[in-house]
Amino acid sequence: MKAAVFDAFGEPSRVLQVREVPTPIPGPGQIRARMIASPVNPSDLLVVQGLYGVLPALPSIPGFEGVGVVDAVGPGLLGRFVKGKRVAVINSAGGNWAEYAVIPARQARPIPDDIPDEQAAAYFVNPATVLALTRHVLAVPRGEWLLQAAAGSTLGRMIIKLGRHDGFKTLSVVRRPEAIAELKALGGDAVISSSEGPIEEQVRKITGGAGVRYAIDPVGGATGMGLFRSLGEGGRLVLYGTLSGEPIPVDPRLVISGRRSIEGFWLGHWMRERSIPAALMLFREIASLIRQNVLSSEIGRIYPLDRIQDAVREAGQAGHQGKILVRPR
Ligand SMILES: NC(=O)c1ccc[n+]([C@@H]2O[C@H](COP(=O)([O-])OP(=O)(O)OC[C@H]3O[C@@H](n4cnc5c(N)ncnc54)[C@H](OP(=O)(O)O)[C@@H]3O)[C@@H](O)[C@H]2O)c1
Numbered sequence: 001m002k003a004a005v006f007d008a009f010g011e012p013s014r015v016l017q018v019r020e021v022p023t024p025i026p027g028p029g030q031i032r033a034r035m036i037a038s039p040v041n042p043s044d045l046l047v048v049q050g051l052y053g054v055l056p057a058l059p060s061i062p063g064f065e066g067v068g069v070v071d072a073v074g075p076g077l078l079g080r081f082v083k084g085k086r087v088a089v090i091n092s093a094g095g096n097w098a099e100y101a102v103i104p105a106r107q108a109r110p111i112p113d114d115i116p117d118e119q120a121a122a123y124f125v126n127p128a129t130v131l132a133l134t135r136h137v138l139a140v141p142r143g144e145w146l147l148q149a150a151a152g153s154t155l156g157r158m159i160i161k162l163g164r165h166d167g168f169k170t171l172s173v174v175r176r177p178e179a180i181a182e183l184k185a186l187g188g189d190a191v192i193s194s195s196e197g198p199i200e201e202q203v204r205k206i207t208g209g210a211g212v213r214y215a216i217d218p219v220g221g222a223t224g225m226g227l228f229r230s231l232g233e234g235g236r237l238v239l240y241g242t243l244s245g246e247p248i249p250v251d252p253r254l255v256i257s258g259r260r261s262i263e264g265f266w267l268g269h270w271m272r273e274r275s276i277p278a279a280l281m282l283f284r285e286i287a288s289l290i291r292q293n294v295l296s297s298e299i300g301r302i303y304p305l306d307r308i309q310d311a312v313r314e315a316g317q318a319g320h321q322g323k324i325l326v327r328p329r
Helices: 042-049 077-082 117-121 125-137 154-166 179-186 199-206 221-229 252-258 267-272 276-291 305-315
Strands: 002-006 016-020 030-039 067-073 086-089 100-104 108-110 145-148 169-174 190-193 212-217 231-239 261-264 299-304 323-327
Touching (some): 002 305, 042 305, 117 299, 125 154, 169 199, 169 221, 190 199, 212 221, 299 305
Parallel strands (some): 212 231, 231 261
Antiparallel strands (some): 030 067, 086 108
């Protein structure tokens, strides 16, 4: 089969090559999916750069999620239920940027027929993270502010739409002022740019000096620090990404005196703690909210696998529009 492979960690458009590799065969408890499409997510790029929390042995094929049709199953009961079905291919080991991928049968989640392939390709990572952060980890109450950075991201836009749906208010931070009008039109209650003055000053003006109780940051560095300084007493900041690659310098006095806290979130860990019924309910809820255009992804350009270098180059560019997908065929 054809796959996008990297033999060394580095700049994705340089180290990724499309070449022939053996087609994988599913073992016990596994299924094989013929891949239809896969997104290029920031986590995929971090893996190829060698900057992700867990790194694979090399050579390796990236791609944590996607959609495919189950074309072969290994021994075991679960696989038989999904044979021939279109499924979300949740591949925690990576390997979806290929014509075929093998995963544990329990990580192949059938997708309702009315959800188009493009949405099905990005069915899991961002929608599940949005629900986990807002409804479970922070449990943001109706009417409260949720402060978020990198709000123009696919995930940030879902947060804005879910805020409208669930009744919490979003205070969104972007780095490019051009993005402000677009995110307001999407339903953002307040949208500010980090390039137009210190984040904490802008936030305190909007919240009447009190600061916010809930914040989420995938950027780090000065932006993460701005979010932390925007917390009111008892405020919580959840870190869930490393887009700037920079650490957050924290003033310990703010943590000590104001009972403010910083915590981390990783979807892989969080899902492992879900029971099977809870995971099933989560997937049902994602389908319903995609149908309602709340957890739908804005889809950008779709590249054939042969043009993987162009796909990762565009996905890494500032201001690119929509989620970039790769299609192996
Ligand atoms: N912890 C978890 O389990 C988990 C799960 C899902 C996603 N995530 C994280 O969520 C984040 C968003 O993912 P996504 O798929 O929605 O991303 P995406 O659609 O590719 O968008 C990336 C966004 O990040 C912004 N950005 C990039 N570098 C930045 C920087 N240095 N400073 C400020 N903004 C920056 C871009 O802004 P411009 O529009 O200005 O270019 C763009 O809006 C990523 O960090 C991802 O790793 C984490």
